[in-house]
Amino acid sequence: MQTLLQLLRDGDEGWALLHAEITDAPRFERRGVMLDVTRHFFDVAEVKKFIDSTSALKFNHLHLHLSDDQGWRIQIDSWPKLTELASSTASLGDPGGFYTKDDYREIVAYAAERHMLVIPEIDLPGHTHAIGVAYPELVEDPVMNDSLIAESARLGQPLPVAGEPYLGWGVGHSSVRIHEERTYEFVRDVVRELAEMTPGPFIHIGGDESLGTPQADFDHFVERATAIVFEEGKIPLAWHEVGAAKDIAEGTIGQYWGKTTPEGSHAAEAAHFVERGGALIMSTADVAYLDMKYSADFPLGLTWAAIIDVRTAYEWEPTAALDVPEAAILGIEAPLWSETTRSLSDVERLVFPRAAAHAEVAWSPQRASGRDWESFRARLGGLAPLWKAEGVDFHPAAEIPWSER
Template sequence: MPTPTVVPFPAALRTREGAPFPLAGATVAGDADAAAELSRLVRARTGIEPARAASGSIRLRVAADGPDDPAAPESYVLTVEEASVTVTGADAAGLFYGVQTLAQLLRQQEGAWVLPPVEIEDAPRFAYRGVMLDVARHFFGVQAVMSFIDRAASLKCNHLHLHLTDDQGWRLQLRSRPELTARAAGTAVGGDDGGFYTQEDYARILAHAASRHVTIVPEIDIPGHTHAVGLAYPDIAADPVLTDEVRADAEAAGAAVPVAGQPYTGIAVGFSSLRIGDARTDAFLADVFGELAALTPGPYLHLGGDEALGTDRADYAAVIARTVGIIAAAGKTAIAWHEAAAVEPLPAGLVAQYWGFVTPSPSTTAARASSVILSPSDAAYLDMKPDADFPLGLMWADGPTSVQRAYEWEPAGLLPGVEPGDILGVEAPLWTETVRTPADIDALVFPRLAAVAEIGWSPAPSASAARTWESFRARVGGLGPLWSALGIAFTASPEIPWQSE
């Protein structure tokens, strides 16, 4: 039989002899949450609603630490036979991921829905498998974020990095600093409407993410990307630094240059900064990151730190050190874009998120951090155009990023000095300068997120014969009907041999 349509590809997959398992008349037993998720996926894909039963033909369970149970966190074992299906997760997350794989295996044979006979033993390569959504350039409401979480989790991504603040707007209510959402949340790129999450909204997002085994990583970007802060608290914001590049970006976009105290709706970067060394700025940082830590159950807070071109180098090092200290004191681990790994002395425990190219600059200092998340912009940035004529996206990261380019990079060895054990994981960011609707999100994210998801979950190409571009493109092509059934408005890239029902 052909290689089953599974993305990311499992650690071990063996096809079995025998007849497939027929879905008609199947009953589901076991873990209630997993059964509900399987029913949702099966109903969307086939229109069939499997019945619940005390001892069903599809058995879903979390391991009881027996000798045949999976051991690694998030791992699972899946077996399909003619008369039964069993999915056993090492934990609730592993069972959830096994259910996602089971839904991908569904296919039609002679007019009936079946599951092919297989044995799968699966576990993730990296602990951190992330995707980022920028809600600052354009704002997306709670339902859109929850749908994005569902889509990411279906590909076994387990972290959602929310870029909550930027020059164009502040998107999270903080009771310690109410002016941020009162004065700095109303606009977006191009003059579009802004918005923000109340603390109740944020709690809903967190709860939904937890139900999908996704950890929210909130980002408050400092000391640059802070023009919006100046609308609310002008005493801690420096005047915009209007370089030739900023003026050129404004002219090319037909937009105004940034002006202190006025909302900014362009897409230039690097012009804003906080006033470093001012006691009022220190108090602001303590309030913001302290309250953010109290609101966020996950272990990570992201402090940004990128493109702080308007900040003196010594001031930059000082504010990074201070903010990492505030985050650590709140019991969290700080993540920052890789520029922060250049500061002296390097703050202990800092995780660097690398956003340079697949071929790094010799001056890259990300290896100095305690661990690294890899997001090479010319391969993993989902906001890059998939081809030059695509109506959405940008092209600054070495031109368009095809699906093949998104797939054919390897984390190990990408950064000199970063050993495999230093890699926390990978992340695919989506910046939203050109993204205005949930359909726009889908169009840029799918199918390229599947490429990065496979890099984060599956064994390295050297350890798996299925980790090839030809295998991947065929397997992703088989997911088209499932994605359509789930309402994912993916881009039917000509690189992929898409299958019909």
């Protein structure tokens, strides 16, 4: 249906469909976007609008990043203080919020009507400062690192303080208490309640940037956490660092957020998911991260991974970064982290038009007629009237010949 709609044109004689025979199927089954609703919160109506505009590009998975240092965004009945005490703020001191279970079910159902599967993420064992605001017995005191201190000073942001909401966006300072059995009771309860209201097969347990957690403790935690997800009837997803652990649950799927040329141990960590019978989703940061700036002077976004213009977002190959069988790559996911996005309009300017580039990378064969930059930029320009009509606040990148009709 989306392919048919993409052929609709407003010509000299009015609206019409191009005369064509359609033979169309996706290269990758897994074509995803991620929305971080934790650093800044977006309500149900805003998430629905995001679903509308991304599902129209044939994305079929929505990854919701529901917890982080800055807040907790999903109702958990067995741990009510998470939303009572740890949901009211966001980055930069902006208002927070959370989804009730009914809100979440409404989002899941709305996405499903548009053939989009929701994947919830609870980020563990790091990115967990907000948990400590609600339940301080579950987390360690913040562990400062040189990068956190320097970046907080440069941005004029506060350092994390145990038991107080964190308003900055530095990373690596938080960890749950690995050797407390109560921690795993918490994980199981959260996973169980998420699983009960998530029809899709996946629960994402995070695992990134746990800089304050000793490696042996990290390995112990993620091995137990991935096992808990399987025991609760779901398939665990995790960021690629989780692949460092020897005994992660078999079949766990990894999400690679390293660069097109892997750094350090990233490639080996990602490959371990495949060795354990799992697979990989490619979110290669220097081409696929939607929160990176288009140019050095763009008012939104960050630059730590790269500056990513539309052409860079289009001209990458998901199977090229890692030495794993091509069949082990399930597809791609383009994440939008929300440190700098204080409104849905901010989100849309970073996501569009680059999401269209990732949609084509995920859908079309690597080598096919029209699968090249010049063809793509001309076709992309034709989306402007549609996005304007639907109120999508896209960035009119200069390299694209935007159409008026």
